[in-house]
Amino acid sequence: MIHHIAVIPGDGIGKEVVSEGVKCLNALSEIFESMRFEFQSFPWGSDYFLQHGMMMPENGLEILKGFDAIYLGAVGDPRIPDDVTLHGLLLPIKFGFDLYVGLRPVFLFSGVECPLARISEGEIDIVVIRENTEGEYSNVGGIVGIEDRELAIQSGLFTRKGIERIITFTFDYAKEKGRKKVTSITKSNAQRYGMVLWDKIFKEVSARYPEIRTESKLIDAACMDVVRNPKGYDVIVASNLFADILSDLTASVTGGMG
Known part of the structure; x- marks a missing residue:
């Protein structure tokens, strides 16, 4: 073929x-x-x-x-x-x-120097799954006003369909690849609508995969924890912006993006 x-x-x-x-x-x-x-x-x-x-x-x-x-x-x-x-x-x-799927595997290969102490070859093995078509990059908003009175509004777009399909893909991927844990990353304590809906749907979908462990973290805490304890992560699913950030961060702790 x-x-x-x-x-x-x-x-x-x-x-x-x-x-x-x-x-x-x-x-x-x-x-x-x-x-x-x-x-x-x-x-x-x-x-x-x-x-x-x-x-x-x-x-x-x-x-x-x-x-x-x-x-x-x-x-x-x-x-x-x-x-x-x-x-x-x-x-x-x-x-x-x-x-809608941004699939970004991160692995610490032999011969690549890790910037973190006491991390050995193969001990970092993370897959970041990014929602690719909605969220913070939906280009919803605009700029109004003139000169020193300009006002910019930048909105995120989150639909049940978009959230459910990326989370379902994540769990299906984890199951197929024998992965043991899925971590969902949001900022639902501050972003009370789109991120709260994401958390709700994550709980609904995860209930269909009882064999896979789950956890939810806030993006700021996750950024610190990925650097401190990268071995604690398996599969990460997040919105467009947050997964964009995390995929660069996780790549950096394995020596860089190339």
């Missing part, structure tokens, strides 16, 4: 990393006869923006629909505001294809 993959190297180190990743996939196809890849590369990103005034063509999503997967590198360039690059390429792809 041939898998058709759209390759978007993007910006900066993304071009280098994606190039090496394609080499790895080609090497796999030589080992496994059933695994074949066909790549088509697209020059979309910041350089494209500087030439055309957009991060990808207006029909970019329509073009990508014909592929089995999208291999996307890094996005960002100091010449362009970050919100422009993010909302011009990465977020339209996430929202346009409803890519």
Whole structure:
């Protein structure tokens, strides 16, 4: 079977990393006869923006629909505001294809120096699962007023459907992979609506998986605890913003993101 993959190297180190990743996939196809890849590369990103005034063509999503997967590198360039690059390429792809799961494994490999004391190879083995299409990155809000009277409102969007499906995916993943514990991260003591709904649905869904231990933590406490006791975490599920933060943090305690 041939898998058709759209390759978007993007910006900066993304071009280098994606190039090496394609080499790895080609090497796999030589080992496994059933695994074949066909790549088509697209020059979309910041350089494209500087030439055309957009991060990808207006029909970019329509073009990508014909592929089995999208291999996307890094996005960002100091010449362009970050919100422009993010909302011009990465977020339209996430929202346009409803890519609601961000799966981010974190593992301390042999030969990689851990910045934490008394942590050995393999002792950090965490999977951060991120809700990818709702929450704090929903782009709900706006700026009103003029000059020194400007007011910005930034709202998070949390739906039962969105929360339930990411939490259900998390428990199904944990069960399939033989993981023993799922930790939900919120800030429901301060954010009384979306996060409270998240906590409620987490309890409902977790009741269907009695064999998996659960715990709930607040994001500020979790950030401290992940550094102090990374071995205490197995699978983490969190909203768009919180999982974004935690995936970077957990990657850092295993030596960095690459």
